[in-house]
Amino acid sequence: MxxxxxxxxxxxxxxxxxxxxxxxxxxxxxxxxxxxxxxxxxxxxxxxxxxxxxxxxxxxxxxxxxxxxxFTNEPFLKVTLFQGIPKQGKMEFIIQKTVELGIYEIVPVFTDRTIVTDNGNFSKKIERWQKVSDEGVKQCKRGIIPAICQPLAFRQMLGLLEGFDLVLFPYENEERRTIKDALRELEHQPETAAIIIGPEGGFSDKEAEQLKQIRSQCVTLGKTTLRTETAGMAALAMVMYELEL
Missing domain, CATH: 2.40.240.20 (Hypothetical PUA domain-like; domain 1)
Known part of the structure; x- marks a missing residue:
């Protein structure tokens, strides 16, 4: 139906x-x-x-x-993806696939390496991205429509992270601590989680240090360096497998 x-x-x-x-x-x-x-x-x-x-x-x-x-098809865990804004076209793909995988909401983030091509006017983009989310949930029969939030500056995002039970920061320069390590060391089942993904080129050194200094867990997603449109999906799939399935 x-x-x-x-x-x-x-x-x-x-x-x-x-x-x-x-x-x-x-x-x-x-x-x-x-x-x-x-x-x-x-x-x-x-x-x-x-x-x-x-x-x-x-x-x-x-x-x-x-x-x-x-709801029978909604995950217990509410995962927010803080996505460094990628180049044109990639965001729709990210939204479509993470909605299918069970994301709760997506927050576009302006970072040091974000390439802005439209003078920062995102009102039409947000409207279009929300329609992508709307269409995605109807296909996979989820109970909610994940919200595509208004874009934030990196420093604004930092101020929100304290509100999550779990904060994961996949980072290409992290070589030892895996996302599996972080998830299996949890003492309690989290209700909310944040996944933070950089744009093309990743986070700047300054941004990475700021994330390490707060309560985020710096992890690796594997031996290969993933594209920005792949990293969020991979991290979300790993989280859902470990904590939901």
């Missing part, structure tokens, strides 16, 4: 409404759904519903609730 999202105010005791025009157009024009067809609907917070379409038009789709349950 296809997966769609709605807001709490559209959920009643027995029926659910979908009012997003793009979703409705996708239902009618692409999926060719009709009255009587079944769809999955998530409230993006806690619950997912199995429903059957009662009526549909260009303005609203109404469906009867057949079953309600808590």
């Amino acid at each position: 296809s997966r769609f999202f709605t807001t709490d105010d559209n959920i009643g005791d027995k029926t659910i409404k979908i009012t997003d025009k793009q979703d409705i157009q996708h239902m009618m024009k692409v999926l060719r759904l009709r009255e009587g067809d079944r769809i999955d609907i998530s409230d993006s917070v806690k619950w997912e519903y199995e429903t059957e379409i009662l009526s549909m038009n260009k303005e609203v789709v109404e469906a009867i609730i057949l079953d309600k349950q808590k």
